Amino acid sequence: MKMKFNLLTITLLLVGNFAAKASAVDTLLVESKAMGTIKNIVLLPDSYDPKGEALPVLYLLHGAFGDHTDWMQIRPDLGDYADKYGFIIICPDGGFNSWYFDSPIDEEMQYETYIAKELVQKVDAEYKTITNRNGRAITGLSMGGHGALYLAFRHQDIWAAAGSTSGGVDIRPFPGNWDIAKRIGEYSEFRSNWEENTIINMVYLLKKNSLKLIIDCGVDDFFYGVNKQLHQKLVDRNIPHDYIERPGEHNMEYWANSITYQLLFFNDFFNSQEKE
Secondary structure, eight states, X not given: OHHHHXXXXXXXXXXXHHHHHSOEEEEEEEEETTTEEEEEEEEEOTTOOTTSOOBOEXXXXXXXXXXXXXXXXXXXXXXXXXXXXXXXXXXXXXXXXXXXXXXXXOTTOBHHHIIIIIIHHHHHHHSOBOOSGGGEEEEEBTHHHHHHHHHHHHOTTTOSEEEEESOOOOOTTOTTSTTHHHHHOOTTTOHHHHHHSSGXXXXXXXXXXXXXXXXXXXXXXXXXXXXXXXXXXXXXXTOOOEEEEESOOSSXXXXXXXXXXXXXXXXXXXXXXXXX
């Protein structure tokens, strides 16, 4: 009986020790001046210590019709990657089909300001983070892929690395889809909004090594063509980037696989900054 008690005690201690070292999941509430309280998931690696070393942060954006919980459904083990690589992962709520714009026609959709300013400032205030661009990266899927590149291209003082998986990197071929027209106006009336805010027309904002970039898309995805065009434009402009195309559709199976490569990419980026 004594031996069983000792074994049980040891087992409980081991389980407790493992749980103590597992990633922590927080829900961070952030007040947006334009939009009120917004929820965000925060994954803190087991190495996180509020009094210890400042850690880099990856912002991970969801797609259309989604919310801040999407990535945890796609990769329930996302926290394991935070533990493995030792960086913080933030999954913001990007609203219902916001496309991460500051909408010029809807004052209640101001997600560029929210992500690039209000959220980043709150994260840096609440957690022990590296508070410069070299400690921040951003990526996302579909609408979030557009959002990640859009935000990074326009705010290179905030992020030093960015990615997109299955991203809507040229919105112009899709004028009737995913509420884009509700954010920037109908293409027939507000053509300049579409031309100025589509990723493929924003490459001019980049210098040769201003952002570390990774872009991928499945060859059976309806966004495959525009991703390939963006890749070619980056090549033509001599902008270094990683580009991956492989079999896959616009679905959770593809994103669950894709994000593992992107997490490794951003880990390598963060490690390279530490050595400089």
